Amino acid sequence: MYTTNASRGLPRHRSRYPAERYTRWALRGLVAALVLALLWLVLAFHLNGQPIFAMLFLVLGAALGAVFTRRRLMSHRYIFPAVASMALFVIFPLLYTIGISFSNYSSSNLLSEERVRAQLLSRTYQEESATFGFQLYGNDEGVQLYLAREGEADEREAELEAALEGVSRFVTGPMPLAQGEGRHVAIQPAPGEPSGEALPMREVIANRAALQELVLVTPEGLELRMVGLRHFAPMLQRYAARDDGSLYDRRDDRLLTPDHETGFFVADDGERITPGWPVAVGLDNYARIFLDPDIRGPFLQIFVWTFAFAGLTVAFTLMAGFALASLLQWDQLRGKALYRTLLILPYAVPAFISILIFKGMFNQHFGEINLILDALFGIRPGWFTDPWLARTMLLVVNTWLGYPYMLLLCMGLIQSIPRDLYEASAVDGGGPLTNLFRITLPLILKPLTPLLIACFAFNFNNFVLIALLTGGNPDILGASTPAGTTDLLVSYTYRIAFQDAGQNFGLAAAIATLIFVLVAGLALLNLRLAKVRV
Amino acid sequence: MAMVQPRSIRARKLAAHLALIGFLVLILFPLVLVISISFREGNFASGSLIPENFSLEHWALALGIPWERADGSVVQPPFPVLLWLWNSIKVALVSSLLIVLLSTTSAYAFARMRFAGKAPLLKGMLIFQMFPAVLSLVALYALFDRLGQFVGWLGINTHGALIVASLGAVALHIWTIKGYFESIDGSLEEAAMVDGASTWQAFRHILLPLSRPILMVVFILAFVMSIMEYPMASVLLVDEHKLTLAVGAQQYLADHNQRWGNFAAAAVLSGLPITVAFLVCQRWIIGGLTAGGVKG
Numbered sequence: 001m002y003t004t005n006a007s008r009g010l011p012r013h014r015s016r017y018p019a020e021r022y023t024r025w026a027l028r029g030l031v032a033a034l035v036l037a038l039l040w041l042v043l044a045f046h047l048n049g050q051p052i053f054a055m056l057f058l059v060l061g062a063a064l065g066a067v068f069t070r071r072r073l074m075s076h077r078y079i080f081p082a083v084a085s086m087a088l089f090v091i092f093p094l095l096y097t098i099g100i101s102f103s104n105y106s107s108s109n110l111l112s113e114e115r116v117r118a119q120l121l122s123r124t125y126q127e128e129s130a131t132f133g134f135q136l137y138g139n140d141e142g143v144q145l146y147l148a149r150e151g152e153a154d155e156r157e158a159e160l161e162a163a164l165e166g167v168s169r170f171v172t173g174p175m176p177l178a179q180g181e182g183r184h185v186a187i188q189p190a191p192g193e194p195s196g197e198a199l200p201m202r203e204v205i206a207n208r209a210a211l212q213e214l215v216l217v218t219p220e221g222l223e224l225r226m227v228g229l230r231h232f233a234p235m236l237q238r239y240a241a242r243d244d245g246s247l248y249d250r251r252d253d254r255l256l257t258p259d260h261e262t263g264f265f266v267a268d269d270g271e272r273i274t275p276g277w278p279v280a281v282g283l284d285n286y287a288r289i290f291l292d293p294d295i296r297g298p299f300l301q302i303f304v305w306t307f308a309f310a311g312l313t314v315a316f317t318l319m320a321g322f323a324l325a326s327l328l329q330w331d332q333l334r335g336k337a338l339y340r341t342l343l344i345l346p347y348a349v350p351a352f353i354s355i356l357i358f359k360g361m362f363n364q365h366f367g368e369i370n371l372i373l374d375a376l377f378g379i380r381p382g383w384f385t386d387p388w389l390a391r392t393m394l395l396v397v398n399t400w401l402g403y404p405y406m407l408l409l410c411m412g413l414i415q416s417i418p419r420d421l422y423e424a425s426a427v428d429g430g431g432p433l434t435n436l437f438r439i440t441l442p443l444i445l446k447p448l449t450p451l452l453i454a455c456f457a458f459n460f461n462n463f464v465l466i467a468l469l470t471g472g473n474p475d476i477l478g479a480s481t482p483a484g485t486t487d488l489l490v491s492y493t494y495r496i497a498f499q500d501a502g503q504n505f506g507l508a509a510a511i512a513t514l515i516f517v518l519v520a521g522l523a524l525l526n527l528r529l530a531k532v533r534v
Numbered sequence: 535m536a537m538v539q540p541r542s543i544r545a546r547k548l549a550a551h552l553a554l555i556g557f558l559v560l561i562l563f564p565l566v567l568v569i570s571i572s573f574r575e576g577n578f579a580s581g582s583l584i585p586e587n588f589s590l591e592h593w594a595l596a597l598g599i600p601w602e603r604a605d606g607s608v609v610q611p612p613f614p615v616l617l618w619l620w621n622s623i624k625v626a627l628v629s630s631l632l633i634v635l636l637s638t639t640s641a642y643a644f645a646r647m648r649f650a651g652k653a654p655l656l657k658g659m660l661i662f663q664m665f666p667a668v669l670s671l672v673a674l675y676a677l678f679d680r681l682g683q684f685v686g687w688l689g690i691n692t693h694g695a696l697i698v699a700s701l702g703a704v705a706l707h708i709w710t711i712k713g714y715f716e717s718i719d720g721s722l723e724e725a726a727m728v729d730g731a732s733t734w735q736a737f738r739h740i741l742l743p744l745s746r747p748i749l750m751v752v753f754i755l756a757f758v759m760s761i762m763e764y765p766m767a768s769v770l771l772v773d774e775h776k777l778t779l780a781v782g783a784q785q786y787l788a789d790h791n792q793r794w795g796n797f798a799a800a801a802v803l804s805g806l807p808i809t810v811a812f813l814v815c816q817r818w819i820i821g822g823l824t825a826g827g828v829k830g
Contacts, residue, residue: 041681041684041685044683044684045680045684048680048683050680053677053680074733075643075647075648075649076643076649078639078640078642078643078647079639079640079643079644079655081635081636081639081640082636082637082639082640082704082708083640083655085636085698085701085702085704086659086662086702086704086705088702089674089698089699089701089702090662090663090665090667090670090702090703091662092673092677093667093670093673093674093677094662094665094669094670094673096670096673096676096677097669097670097672097673100672100673105672324554324557327550327553327554330550332543332547333547333550333551339554339558341813341816342558342561342562343557343558343561344816345561345562345565345809345813346561346565347812348808348809348812348813348816349565349805349808349809350758350761350762350780350804350805350808350809351762352762352764352779352780352783352784353783353801353804353805354564354565354805356783356784356786356787356797356801357564357565357567357568357798357801358564359787360787360792360794360797360798361564361567363792363794366794368567400561400564454664457664461666461668461669463666463668463764463765464762464764464765467764467765467768468764468784490666490668490669493668493669494668494671494765497671497672498671498769505672508672509672512669512670512672515669516665516669519664519665519666520661520665522664523660523661523664524661526664527657527660527661
């Protein structure tokens with residue numbers, strides 16, 4: 001253990017070697033470039049209206065700049081990359097998740113308020129009270145559309161009248177009628193009908209698809225689209241912004257006021273206009289978990305199952321692992337290396353493959369397990385449809401996956417027990433059971449406890465097993481969120497956030513936050529029991 | 535060694551062997567079965583462990599070769615398994631290289647230097663590594679979604695995002711390397727520094743060459759963990775040709791259309807190299823996984 005010159009505040013001398021000097025300058029340039037890149041990101045996020053992310057990268061950039069320019073922080077340069085990536089990809093997401101849990105962030109409240117407003121303001125509708133009848137005129141160069149005003153717009157469409165400038169007849173230049181997504185075609189005021197004969201109705205019907213995609217644009221920028229087979233109507237902006245922040249709905253003649261409690265624009269008649277924006281809802285999500293009977297029931301059931309699953313997994317894997325380790329520790333036994341290698345094979349196969357293998361084997365109709373059971377006892381249990389069978393299957397598979405880890409742990413710990421204790425026991429006439437309960441277990445239990453807690457925490461959050469084997473199914477009946485009888489809390493949050501139609505990120509984050517608290521408790525307990533020496 | 539031995543040792547040895555062999559048969563049955571199924575004809579074939587209708591159909595399909603059945607119909611490979619495997623390996627290689635890089639330098643500082651906030655940082659890392667990434671997936675998705683607007687290669691549906699996100703899980707590796715560094719006497723580096731080497735030079739030219747084995751271990755560990763990573767990849771990757779093996783493989787056993795035989799061949803093809811690599815390196819991997827920094 002030593003202290004670097006830099007940390008003592010001693011100056012660094014100009015290097016005698018040019019190569020080293022250049023390297024130092026190159027490093028300085030690299031740091032400067034990184035800081036600049038981060039600042040650019042900060043600016044981009046800020047201008048895009050995402051203050052949280054701008055803040056995140058501002059802190060990151062400032063920390064980078066500080067650590068790599070201050071000589072006193074020389075030691076911190078070594079840890080900065082790792083600590084920064086942990087902060088960015090572990091701690092920030094954790095805090096952000098906790099933040100989301102106090103909001104109504106979901107697929108209906110996804111965009112920021114400005115984006116929602118902009119999206120609503122860009123919506124248009126067809127003003128059908130001011131329609132133009134149209135006719136097609138064909139000649140050698142293509143077709144011409146001739147439009148003549150029919151309906152009279154009511155008074156509130158003064159804007160429309162202004163845009164038309166009193167012109168009531170328009171005509172396009174000759175053009176081919178080809179299909180194309182949203183083709184824009186300019187139209188000009190027409191003195192009268194174009195020369196030639198108007199094409200019959202069946203020509204219009206034949207070209208209906210192309211006509212429907214046409215967008216006609218007047219010199220003033222007003223857009224017209226086809227309505228029905230005989231008319232075009234102007235497209236108007238549906239909403240107009242008012243100074244007080246509300247929106248006026250032209251089509252339905254009503255006022256929409258932004259409701260900052262729910263994050264939606266609300267009409268006079270109470271209708272909510274989607275999309276909305278996320279707003280803080282305080283403890284609503286937590287209240288839903290504990291008070292809403294449709295969520296509380298499934299939540300409690302999943303909560304209990306999660307604990308049972310993690311606890312039973314630890315118990316089963318420990319029993320299997322310990323028994324095998326005791327056997328393999330026996331000096332008289334031959335071929336221990338081969339046994340050991342074969343026994344840890346389940347650990348060596350990637351879990352995502354072995355879980356899928358079991359998924360196939362447990363298949364009710366053609367899975368090998370049911371074929372064997374059918375041949376022996378004439379039964380074909382529905383492993384994926386019956387809740388208790390599904391839970392049993394999960395425990396069986398997880399024991400298969402997890403016992404090698406326990407085996408290795410126990411082998412290591414048993415090996416560290418002094419041999420002469422067993423010698424002494426044998427001299428005094430102690431049998432295997434005495435050895436087990438008086439020597440082996442007491443001696444390995446203490447170092448094993450923190451590892452068992454870590455194992456419990458891991459299985460508590462064993463998302464991959466559930467996601468790949470049962471997907472949480474069979475479902476709990478009567479739940480308003482996607483909840484399954486084999487779901488763990490983690491897979492439950494995942495399904496609420498990513499597989500439910502409503503994508504209720506806020507509720508999922510609230511449950512995730514509860515799990516964070518539990519895991520933090522386990523981690524602290526673990527740290528204390530393990531007596532970690534730094 | 536003069537052991538005091540109880541009687542009836544022979545019978546007990548036999549019983550132990552029988553118990554172990556019985557257990558092994560039970561445990562290894564799924565693995566043997568999958569190898570057998572990969573050579574059976576058709577997707578729903580049942581039968582003995584040694585296939586009666588031996589067929590390479592599933593293997594050809596897994597390797598991306600269209601297979602012509604006896605009746606003349608040609609079966610196209612259902613999924614690009616080799617591409618998925620390549621994606622997995624690519625992501626795992628880059629991310630584990632970066633992880634080794636990041637964790638070595640910080641482990642060096644944690645093992646050899648005295649600085650403000652060292653103890654809380656180390657303990658904090660131990661605590662934070664217990665939080666599973668699944669729980670903050672919403673936040674990670676939001677982060678990469680926003681980042682992708684400005685930096686294309688870090689957006690959703692890129693391997694860059696997956697690689698970068700895996701860098702959060704360095705705590706375990708830092709502890710492993712730190713433990714190793716602490717077992718090496720620091721006097722060699724101090725001697726170098728007395729002779730004028732900088733801290734970085736002492737680290738780079740003295741300590742690093744001494745710690746090649748542990749760097750290999752951490753690299754392999756990170757590689758295996760990255761190959762098996764499922765939750766983040768399942769959310770960050772969308773297009774079929776971008777998927778990693780862990781996410782793609784489950785498509786074989788979709789609820790409505792289970793391709794059991796095709797899956798078996800793909801599973802053996804992709805699982806075997808990983809399994810063999812694990813077994814070859816088991817001595818080091820197991821040391822890292824079971825001991826790590828958290829010694830009892």
